[in-house]
Amino acid sequence: MAQNYKFTLSYLGTKYHGWQRQLNAVTIQATLEDTLSRLTGEKVHLVGCGRTDAGVHARNYVANGMITTSIPEEKLPLALNVNLPEDIVVHKAEIVPDDFHASFSCVEKEYTFSILNARTRDPFLADRAAYIPAQLDFDKMVEASQHFVGEHDFSSMRTLGSNVKTTVREIYYCELSKEGDLIKMRVAANGFLYNMVRTIAGTLVFVGLGKIKPDEITDILLSCDRKRAGPVMEACGLCMTGVKY
């Protein structure tokens, strides 16, 4: 009998065209579904907790799907991992109630954006952080980040392209940390618009460069004017780092 399985997985997105299955492109969803199909002998369809773009990474991403298998749930990750490429790893498989839906059941998501701010690049962060050689004013970025917290219309912080009922989202926290030359922004919300995290990161970089003042953020949000925000930062700096149900 088919049961609803919840999978927790991590992936390095560098070589993939994002999560979602596409024609003529290698994606995480297709790779995982195909591996599950070979293992179970049935066609498997998975629902992911979000669509990550090409080059975007994820830690503890959640997906679910109806599967019939005699492999015990605790052994399923190992059975999958020996057949998956080394840049996708399934950490956990659990049988969950039929109404669990990785996307609709999600109440909070966290993303982390990494920025290397150093005179020279770091080969260990080549596909894992955006690179800004000009010195960033970290304290101003921290100040600015706090203006994003709360419920706002984030029209100025997204790229048009997907249909959404509302552009209002609530950010629970937006925390910046700095270790050596690496700046990390952790941001959690009840949902994100298309390119919202990468645009917030780009806006904070513009604050760090002195092109936007920290106290302009509230105004930019109220204006709903995309042109006043910073650029969409490189996909490689983005990593989905948490989902809550």
Next chain:
Amino acid sequence: MAQNYKFTLSYLGTKYHGWQRQLNAVTIQATLEDTLSRLTGEKVHLVGCGRTDAGVHARNYVANGMITTSIPEEKLPLALNVNLPEDIVVHKAEIVPDDFHASFSCVEKEYTFSILNARTRDPFLADRAAYIPAQLDFDKMVEASQHFVGEHDFSSMRTLGSNVKTTVREIYYCELSKEGDLIKMRVAANGFLYNMVRTIAGTLVFVGLGKIKPDEITDILLSCDRKRAGPVMEACGLCMTGVKY
């Protein structure tokens, strides 16, 4: 006029057959020398601070060579980096006295060996840490590590193959740390024998698995018997992390 340049660089060794130039294999030395030759228009020969093996990484590796160039030393890293692949980055170039020799002048070297000890792999550490799924007893490994510190004959901790005058080396420190599932061993010495760090790491893994007792280490060293030590751990876990002159 040719001057002696000291280069500080980092590299992700995954795609390279080690530091040293070889026929028919891509190496760090050859890649850097060829880039310097194209930039200066002369044949450049570099001396490296050590021979890292295929797949081994380095942070702040040092190399030197006689070069004639009109590019100011502070601009040389950027001129090189735009022509180097993204897994090799030159951080600094300095004109040094003619008698500076990256290998002979070196008085201390530090290596870091990383071990992922978790039920499942981590795609972010695929080429950057050895993977041990069985649970390791970290406290016993820490205890054992201290027996390596000091001046010893390390015959039991090397792979034969290179001619050395003596197999006695002095380890200044051997420090283990654990962050989440990642165990790191930092070890510094006045020099290392071939595969010595990877064998010490393998011996500590055997201690963590209960196959060797911490207080056997001194005996193993005194025995000079390679068969009593642990295995040579995977190259991908090794990173040269410091050189002192």
